[in-house]
Amino acid sequence: MSVKTLPTYGFLFLMLTLFVSCIGTSSQTAKRDVTRPPFAADSAYAHIATQLSFGPRIPGSDAHADCVDFIVQKMTAYGASVDVEQGYMTDYAGEKQQVRNIVARFGDLNAKHRLLLCTHYDSRPWSDQDDEAYRYVGVPAANDGASGVGVFLEIARQLQLKPSAKNIDMVFFDCEDMGTPAFIDNNDRPDTWCLGSQLWAQKQERKGLYDWGILLDMVGAPGATFYKEYYSVQQASNYVDLIWSNAASLGYDKIFSSKPGAPILDDHIYVHKGLGIPCVDIIHTLPQGGFPAWWHTQEDNMMQVDRATLQAVGEVVMSVL
Ligand SMILES: [Zn+2]
Structure with a gap:
C-alpha cells in the first residue's frame, strides 16, 4: 500500500462503518420481538446448485439416478430412515413409467x-x-423440482441439530412433471401429472398415519408470492391459516399473500384424494393465476433462485415443526 492510497482507505473505512451501522439499525428494527426458526438459505441454495449440476433430472436418466443417490445419501447422513419406493404408473402416452419415490x-x-x-x-x-x-x-428445474428438495435438505440438517417434538416424514415424489406435453394435440388428462404421489397414495396402510401435510413446489424464485392456493383452502383451511399467520408474524406477509390463489393441480390433490391427508400447497403463482415466464422453459435455472425467498419459506416451514 502506498502512502497516497491511505486517505482513500480511511474514507472507505468511514463509509463501511456508516453502512454497517445502517444495516445494524434496520435489521434490529425488523427483527425486534421475533424469534426466528433456524434455517440457512445458503445451504438450501447449495443443494439446489448440486441438483442442477447433475443436469435435468428426467426420469430414467443418469442425472435422475444421481439425484436419487444424492437425496438418499444426504437424508441418511441427517439421521433419517430412508426408503426408495419403486413402482410403475401409466404415462400420458399409455407407456409403463418407472416411478421412484424417496421416503x-x-x-x-x-x-x-x-x-x-x-x-x-x-x-x-x-x-x-x-x-x-x-x-x-x-x-433445468431449479424452481420446479430442485427448490423444494433444497429447502427440505436444509430442514433435515436442522432437525438433526435439534429434533422436533413432531414425528416428521419427508417424501420426495417422482414424475410429478410428466404430464402431457403442451405440443401433443390431445386432451391433457389431469392424472398424467403427479404420477409419484398417485403411486404413494395407493398404499392404504398409510391411512390415518398423518395429521396433515405441506407440499412445496417452485419456492425459490426472486420476488415469489405465495397465495392461498384454492384446493389447499378447501381441504386444509385451518393449516393454511396457521402457515400464513406464522409467515405474517415473521414479517413475510408480502411473500405469503393473504389473497386467495388459483386452483393448482399438484401432488397435494392425490395425497388428499388417496389417503384423506389435508395438505397445503405452497406454490409460486402470478396474482392473476398462471405461472412465471420461466416455468417449463430453459430459464428455470440458478438465475431464478433467490436466497431471500428460500429463507422465508424455510423459516415458515420450520415455524410449524
Ligand atoms: Zn412443472
Missing part, C-alpha cells in the same frame, strides 16, 4: 399423528413453454 422418516417410526413434508424432485422432460427448438430438452 425419509424422522422421530418415532411407529408413531401416528405424523407431519408430512413433500415435494417433487423430477425435472420435466420437455421445455414445452419455451421456443419450439427446446421441446425435447429437459427443464
